[in-house]
Amino acid sequence: MPSRLAAVLWDMDGTLIDSEPIWIAQQFVLAEQHGGTWTTEQGLALVGADMHDTAVAMQAAGIEMEAAELVAAIERGVIDSLRDEVPWRPGVRELLADLVREGIPCAIATTSSHEMAALVAAAAPDGAISVVVGAEDVARTKPSPEPYLRAAELLGVRAEDCVAVEDSPNGLAAAIASGATTIAVPNDAVLPESGDFLLWPTLAGRTVEDLRDSLSG
Structure with a gap:
């Protein structure tokens, strides 16, 4: 008999929404405004990374900003863009509506801010997303499993009874470690060739x- 699907735990950037190009565009804006050099390859290497790691990498590239200021500026630019339009990934809205x-x-469960995730949740089909776990809601972000464990806890379910959907190596590591059945949906990040996940x-x-x-398998 198939296992019960208690909930679906979603990564956000690159999984629910095609936001990675927006993040990288904002990184270029700051590089132009505050010195240093930046490339698309550097931006892609940070897909799924904690925002502190992004700040450190950009500072190392010569961008002269304090880490907290840099992170806030990037996130504000992305949020402003998402307020204009949320670029959903293919099939996402239909699947969310089906789940409702x-x-x-x-x-x-995201390494981005709670504010940004709440904006995306509000733009989803009515009633689709009831819990948001952002970077500031946990002590450790991905690749720690804490974001997924916290999301399951807030939903009142076991992570082992959930499916998690991801698009980055850090995210896959977090989801797998949480015990959730993990599905990788490739986007911009280079994923492992194999592992304890399904590839869609x-x-x-x-x-x-x-x-x-996928859960019963």
Whole structure:
């Protein structure tokens, strides 16, 4: 008999929304304004990283800003962009709506800010995302499993009864360590060739039944 799907735990950047190009664009803006050099490759290398790591990398590239100021400036630029338009990844809104119809709760677990994740949750289909865990909501961000464990706790379920959806190596490590069944949906980041996860090329056309099958498998 298939296992019960208690909830779906979602990464945000690059998984729910195609926001990585927005993050990298904001990094270039700060490089132009505050000195230093920056490349798309450097930006892609930071996909899924903690924002502190991004600040350190940009400072090392010669961008003369305090870490907290740098992080705040990048996040504010991304939030402003998302207020204009939320660039959903293929199949996401349809799958979220399907989950609502089936009464299966969802959470966002992200290394981005709670404010940004709450904005995305508000733009999702009504009732789709009931819990948000941002970087400031945990003591340790990904690759620690804490964001996913906290999301499951807030939903009142066991992580082992959940499916987590990710797009980055750090995120996959966090989701797998939490005990959730983990699905990798590739986007900009280079993913491991193999591991304790399922690989779905896209969420387009995927259904709740597919999620249930992944959990029971």
